[in-house]
Amino acid sequence: MKHLLPLFFVFVVHTTLFPQGTNYDYNRIKIGEAQNIVSGLALSPDTETLAISSIQSFPLYLFDWKNQNVSETLNVGNWYAGSSINYSAKGTYILLNQLYYIDFAPNRDREVNFEIVDVKTGKSVKRFEAVHSVKITPDEKYILALSGDEVGFWNITTQNKEKSFTVSEAGNSIAISPDGKLIAVSHRLYETDARKIPLLQRDKKTTKNALKYKQQISVFDASTFKKLYTINELYDIIYKLNFSEDGQLLFCLHIPHTKIQNNSAVRQMYVNVIDMITHEPKRRGFTSIAFYEPDFKLSHDGKLFGIISKSNQFLELHIYDLESGKMLYRFQQSYRLFEKNEGGMIASDSRSSFVFLPDNESVLMTMGNHLIQWNYKPKE
Amino acid sequence: MKKILIIVLAISFGFPGFSQEEMSTVWSKDMGIKITFSGTGLEVNDYSYVADAKQMAVFSNKDGSIYWNKTFQEIAPNLKKIDELVPFWKSNVIFLFDRKIGKDQIACIDLTNGKLLWSTDKYQNITEEMIVYIEEDDGFAISLKKELVYIKALTGEEVWSTTKFQGVVGKYIYNKDDQTMTMVNFVPNGIVAFFTGLKNQIVRINMKNGEVIWENTYIGRADRKIITKDFIYDLELDGDKVILRLAGIQVYDYNTGATLWSAAFDYTPEGIVKPPPNVTRWGVYGTVADPVVVGDDIYILDMTDKRHQFVKKYDYHTGKLLWTSKEVKGARAIPGMTVVDDVVLLQIGGMVEIQYTQKIETQYYTIYYSVVGYRNVKPNGVQAFNASDGSLLWESEKFKKGITNGITVGGNHIVCSGKSLYSINIKNGEDNYEVPVSKGGVGLAELILPYDDDIVVVVGEKGLSTFKAKDGSFIKNAIYKSSTMSGQIGDIVLMKTDKDDIAAFDLSTMTYKKYDARKGAETWLEREDAKYVYVYEKKTVTKLSTK
Numbered sequence: 001m002k003h004l005l006p007l008f009f010v011f012v013v014h015t016t017l018f019p020q021g022t023n024y025d026y027n028r029i030k031i032g033e034a035q036n037i038v039s040g041l042a043l044s045p046d047t048e049t050l051a052i053s054s055i056q057s058f059p060l061y062l063f064d065w066k067n068q069n070v071s072e073t074l075n076v077g078n079w080y081a082g083s084s085i086n087y088s089a090k091g092t093y094i095l096l097n098q099l100y101y102i103d104f105a106p107n108r109d110r111e112v113n114f115e116i117v118d119v120k121t122g123k124s125v126k127r128f129e130a131v132h133s134v135k136i137t138p139d140e141k142y143i144l145a146l147s148g149d150e151v152g153f154w155n156i157t158t159q160n161k162e163k164s165f166t167v168s169e170a171g172n173s174i175a176i177s178p179d180g181k182l183i184a185v186s187h188r189l190y191e192t193d194a195r196k197i198p199l200l201q202r203d204k205k206t207t208k209n210a211l212k213y214k215q216q217i218s219v220f221d222a223s224t225f226k227k228l229y230t231i232n233e234l235y236d237i238i239y240k241l242n243f244s245e246d247g248q249l250l251f252c253l254h255i256p257h258t259k260i261q262n263n264s265a266v267r268q269m270y271v272n273v274i275d276m277i278t279h280e281p282k283r284r285g286f287t288s289i290a291f292y293e294p295d296f297k298l299s300h301d302g303k304l305f306g307i308i309s310k311s312n313q314f315l316e317l318h319i320y321d322l323e324s325g326k327m328l329y330r331f332q333q334s335y336r337l338f339e340k341n342e343g344g345m346i347a348s349d350s351r352s353s354f355v356f357l358p359d360n361e362s363v364l365m366t367m368g369n370h371l372i373q374w375n376y377k378p379k380e
Numbered sequence: 381m382k383k384i385l386i387i388v389l390a391i392s393f394g395f396p397g398f399s400q401e402e403m404s405t406v407w408s409k410d411m412g413i414k415i416t417f418s419g420t421g422l423e424v425n426d427y428s429y430v431a432d433a434k435q436m437a438v439f440s441n442k443d444g445s446i447y448w449n450k451t452f453q454e455i456a457p458n459l460k461k462i463d464e465l466v467p468f469w470k471s472n473v474i475f476l477f478d479r480k481i482g483k484d485q486i487a488c489i490d491l492t493n494g495k496l497l498w499s500t501d502k503y504q505n506i507t508e509e510m511i512v513y514i515e516e517d518d519g520f521a522i523s524l525k526k527e528l529v530y531i532k533a534l535t536g537e538e539v540w541s542t543t544k545f546q547g548v549v550g551k552y553i554y555n556k557d558d559q560t561m562t563m564v565n566f567v568p569n570g571i572v573a574f575f576t577g578l579k580n581q582i583v584r585i586n587m588k589n590g591e592v593i594w595e596n597t598y599i600g601r602a603d604r605k606i607i608t609k610d611f612i613y614d615l616e617l618d619g620d621k622v623i624l625r626l627a628g629i630q631v632y633d634y635n636t637g638a639t640l641w642s643a644a645f646d647y648t649p650e651g652i653v654k655p656p657p658n659v660t661r662w663g664v665y666g667t668v669a670d671p672v673v674v675g676d677d678i679y680i681l682d683m684t685d686k687r688h689q690f691v692k693k694y695d696y697h698t699g700k701l702l703w704t705s706k707e708v709k710g711a712r713a714i715p716g717m718t719v720v721d722d723v724v725l726l727q728i729g730g731m732v733e734i735q736y737t738q739k740i741e742t743q744y745y746t747i748y749y750s751v752v753g754y755r756n757v758k759p760n761g762v763q764a765f766n767a768s769d770g771s772l773l774w775e776s777e778k779f780k781k782g783i784t785n786g787i788t789v790g791g792n793h794i795v796c797s798g799k800s801l802y803s804i805n806i807k808n809g810e811d812n813y814e815v816p817v818s819k820g821g822v823g824l825a826e827l828i829l830p831y832d833d834d835i836v837v838v839v840g841e842k843g844l845s846t847f848k849a850k851d852g853s854f855i856k857n858a859i860y861k862s863s864t865m866s867g868q869i870g871d872i873v874l875m876k877t878d879k880d881d882i883a884a885f886d887l888s889t890m891t892y893k894k895y896d897a898r899k900g901a902e903t904w905l906e907r908e909d910a911k912y913v914y915v916y917e918k919k920t921v922t923k924l925s926t927k
Contacts, residue, residue, distance in 0.1 A: 272700070
């Protein structure tokens, strides 16, 4: 029996991570001595450094992903459930967006905390409490913060609000185009606009439901704050707006109100694409059934679109061809219950973040307190 | 008076001159076996069989000559009698089951010569439902309690087994190019206890080695109808999408198995049709129309709530809800939905299929009857919605005498209320015409069929009649007796009475040929070109010509 006991532990403890399916080319990367689940990933604009945030108030890591070394740890963004992170356009700042485990009011406007960190000094530049959305302008001069109906321009050096404009019934999201000329803001459907939409002319109930559950995106001139146009499409509750690097596309993550979900078993979320040249919404989109607002990104060559989703049990990363909308690759973060290894717990907390690597052939994604490098393009 | 009598006699005796012909007998043969099991093979293959519990005979479709006749013990010494017999026509093999608790025998025989190909007692407690013939690969997928075993049909060689697939193979899609199969699992009603802790699986499997390429789950109960065993759901491949039409729609990526989106509604047609007394098993089918895909859009009926029903339009690629229609008020069943010229047409109420087993118990005996039939679910009518925004375009008046399916001819919706044939302008709901189907003289309409470009065939209670789709003018009829449609192959429509008499109607001539069979006779309309009907009565097999 004594002989069998160590053998049992070997089997139980020394299990390996295995994604479901076959022919996955991947490896696991430890982040120094990190013990906590990592929650956010962002790749610096020069693609050299990976910023990694984690849960339970542990530091933000700056990670040399090529040599797999933690280069710095920053004591910022101390939020229990972690944060999602983004680099500013030139890589001078990192924007941290507080995350929660549970969204107790999934249909209400989300108000969370944000923090901007100077990468060089490792110091917090500015914190925002209970605002909807924060973005850094491409010239890194201003922080845009959507609070209530107001979009404020905060000087990043003086930390003073210098200008602002109001968007009536603004929602949760703002985005600024890479050339800094346009600002997209999500907002509730206005009654005056609803009257002009043929789809809503059917009856009072349809209009009432649309006013209750649907949102739109309006685009403003970033210098004059004049509303330029409203995208001719109704969206569900919009949680994230992101421009593509070339500014030609605007990605919109929206989640239906719980009363109008397709089915009760899963919560479906959609990322729809808007052509910013024609201002027309593209018909094709991408769906996720992740537990939380899913991370989504474009590959460096702009050809692939990745989004976190899940299957019945495990988190997944889906990679699509952006143009055709065809799914090309799927990675399922499968693991055994109570699975551990020498580095500690690897099970995730039902959230994951990822970045495309500059080779356009692989991604780094979070799983528990590790990273997974998945080479999605099969080697010849 | 004499004149009247002569006229009456002339009428009485004269009609047989105009009556329809009997089907001509190609051959009729006493097979020497009281027919308990029968199977009609393809005309091109030329093999069919009859059997009882102890012996079977295989005969030629061409002339009825017997190729071979053997007892099962002669075929395989281990087989004393058989309990089930499952033919697989394309590979010319038959599975035989001899059930004895703990000693089940399975034998596979060559249909052409009666020779034993292989037999085994390795697989115990297997029922017919647990074996699925994969025609495209000439193999059998056998579902055991803990694994799925795949064996070659001709040799019985076990090619692979996997524990990653539980339950019985349901509908599947076979890909010949890479020899992979995408399939859903299910547990047949009678053997629920056999598979415990089963989860709903949809998997794509490499048929060369049993490797699971991907696996996912689905929502709902993928079942078969209780009597005919037809699947009550659909699985199909559309480009890179695997479409599972079960409890709404569930869409998967074919290459990776990822869930793309779903619109699943929990719906059970309870209380729509009341079962007769002493029913032991009961099923109602066809109460909700299948989703309809038009370009980038898909239209799905949401019948979750018994009092409120809606049509919902989704983006076919992402599942994003585009609109929800105005409420379809009062519909208890919506068996038909079509989308034509930007109009969504709904058939409200109408015939739904019922299947049940009824227990008749007397002082002396207990009998179980299996019944397959149809019942009209009221209210009946047609509603049309604008496909652009889901608004109600028009609504027909309530059809008091039932409703048939609808067909579209030249931009008009043609439907029968039972008593009248209507052509309705799809755009505004106005009647182009209303003509009484009594002109056809075949009783109330049960079904309508399109024929050629401008003909509507009304399948009535007592035969068939035809009308011009354009103006509703009556063309021709062929009056038979009370019967229901039993099948259609090409131009041939087979009608069958409660007493198992049959008539084969030729739509090209609107004539029929009939055959008065014995009560309890099994009939089989040949599937390739419907030229023949096989009738199995007691010990006799009769091949009839429908032409």
